[in-house]
Amino acid sequence: MKIRVGEGINPYYAQTLAMLFFPGAKFPEDPAEDDGQAELTASLEETEEGYLAHAALRAGEKTAQADGRYLFSEGIPVSRGKKLALGRAVFAAGKELFGIQPPWGILTGVRPAKVAMECLASGSGIMKTRAFLRSEYFLSLKKATLCTGVAAAELKLKRSLTPDMCSVYISIPFCPSRCAYCSFVSYTTPRLLSLIDDYLDLLLLEIRSVFRHIENQGKKVASIYIGGGTPTILSEEQLKKLLTEIGRCTDVSSLLEFTLEAGRPDTINPEKLKIARACGVTRISVNPQSMSDVVLETIGRRHTVADFLRAYNIAVKSGIGTINVDLIAGLPGDNFTRFSRSLDRVAELAPQNVTVHSFCVKKSSDFLRESTEIYRRGGGDAVKCVDYSQLKLRNTGYKPYYLYRQKNTVGNLENVGFAKEGKEGIYNVVMMEEYHSVYGAGAGAVTRLVRWGEDEGRAEKIKRIINPKYPYEYLRGDFSERALLARLEEGERAVALPGGEELAPDPQDA
Ligand code: SF4
The missing domain is CATH 3.20.20.70 (Aldolase class I)
Structure with missing residues (x-):
């Protein structure tokens, strides 16, 4: 599948959105390897009110296009504005092209409960959170209910x-x-x-x-x-x-x-x-x-x-x-x-x-x-x-x-x-x-050092330390206590420093 995006659009995020309607799509780097069957073209502009995105989808001979908007007045962090505008445009175009609505709407991240968790943590009730997921991210009623229920259970566990x-x-x-x-x-x-x-x-x-x-x-x-x-x-x-x-x-x-x-x-x-x-x-x-x-x-x-x-x-x-x-x-x-x-x-x-x-x-x-x-x-x-x-x-x-x-x-x-x-x-x-730090040991284990701030809904900073992936590499690594402690202490210092550093971010979170 071909993806053409204008300035201000992350092409990987555009791929993720395209996959809502083209599951299993491949995005070859070499255009000669593309089968020419499907395409997403998207552009984005900033206006006084917010962001305006335009998306055009093609599947074979059929095409559809739509606009998507994010308004600064919506109350959703502006850092998510470009993605929301683009998501809304692609969703509308895909819906027109195929006549289907993906049940998860434009919530594409690994941790769908995160958005619901932020809403609940900021004082929105279950009903309001569910309605928000439906209207802003286009989740089906079933998925919005599931997501909100999980977020409520997680928040209860986190508070313990x-x-x-x-x-x-x-x-x-x-x-x-x-x-x-x-x-x-x-x-x-x-x-x-x-x-x-x-x-x-x-x-x-x-x-x-x-x-x-x-x-x-x-x-x-x-x-x-x-x-x-x-x-x-x-x-x-x-x-x-x-x-x-x-x-x-x-x-x-x-x-x-x-x-x-x-x-x-x-x-x-x-x-x-x-x-x-x-x-x-x-x-x-x-x-x-x-x-x-x-x-x-x-x-x-x-x-x-x-x-x-x-x-x-x-x-x-x-x-x-x-x-x-x-x-x-x-x-x-x-x-x-x-x-x-x-x-x-x-x-x-x-x-x-x-x-x-x-x-x-x-x-x-x-x-x-x-x-x-x-x-x-x-x-x-x-x-x-x-x-x-x-x-x-x-x-x-x-x-x-x-x-x-x-x-x-x-x-x-x-x-x-x-x-x-x-x-x-x-x-x-x-x-x-990512409620607290998880220390990993062994091949392929990942240590995630987490710092939470005042905001109950999301971690402020995450630092990852990745162990060698394969056991044979692990067996060749330096696992003397000195080397290990130095690596962990350096990670703790990095996560404690002011400012955020989120490695391998979830596309939905940025
Ligand atoms: S090979 Fe092992 S790790 Fe992989 S799916 Fe089977 S049981 Fe799980």
Whole structure:
């Protein structure tokens, strides 16, 4: 797809808007590689009242154009004015061209609840916030209600945290085999899996330094999250070594939450979960993704529904208080009938958390070549599946508490975490909404140092420190305590300096 934009318009933001109506579109740098089938042309001007944008969309022979305005008098920060004007113009042109209204309107960012959160934090009530999302960002009633509900849950959770709190993320980027849709960095071959012992030794050094730094800063750890990959790929002995070291570094009994991702049912056994419980783990994730063996085979999950049920039973018997179950809507091979059955079966198990993701094809996934089949304007069955999941889970005692969106998701849909009352996954919320600093350890882990100001709705400044992505790079890094502490201290100094620095900003936030 071709994008032509005038002065004052960020071309990447224009691409994001174009994808509302052209899901899965490619934007080749070399014009010769473009198929000439679609185009967005946009311009922007500043007037006395605000910004005026003009957008023209073409799909094959069909064209449509429209204007979009942002007025300085609207009360929305002027820093968002250009984007709003352009968004409104593209939305109107797309609506005319295709006769559809994307349910998320022009809210294109990763964290859609952020805008609602700012409204609520500034004193707007639920109704006013919902109406604002509908009128200014064109959200459908369903999405505006979801977004406002999640923002209210997050705000409640945020107000229960104290300013001296932080969280810790620990990465175990290894899996027993690779799922066909996966784009995470995760080692799966026997040769690479043989690195686990060396990796663990280095990781323990980093974990020690991270906790020492947290102590030096006078901070209190609210939550720990061990993610991956599949952390339960570790043997009993390795898992015990890791969890025991964490227990030496911090008082795990005072944590608000301690999560161990067990992800793949084929890595779970009673002994591992007994160790986890004894070492203070309070939340575990066991993920079938689908409760259909046909779908599991299509997506290369290498386990069956029976394997999941066996693992889930082990998790229940382990006594770990919160179990999360992940499902994915819109998977290849899935349809509404299979998905709704999957969801019903999971709801019958009544785990404390259910997370419903929308299928997303990422660059390195084996499904990429099929992506044009997967992305249909309007989202196909996936839209029905997501709607069903939200209705069913609300009707069975769950509330949405966590929400994010990704690029290239089927139907431009969302990922939603649901929880029984009081069982919300704290780490998920603080990490997604950047409520406090999260210190990362391990390959691919990102430390996010966050400074909040007076404004309750958004972080003032965020500094990211990114670890080497691949385990083999990580194993070559300088993880001496001196080097680690110096890196973290430099980050803390940078985030404490006046002024804002937001790295890798969410397009919607700027
Ligand atoms: S279990 Fe998760 S991280 Fe591992 S290969 Fe499958 S999708 Fe990727």
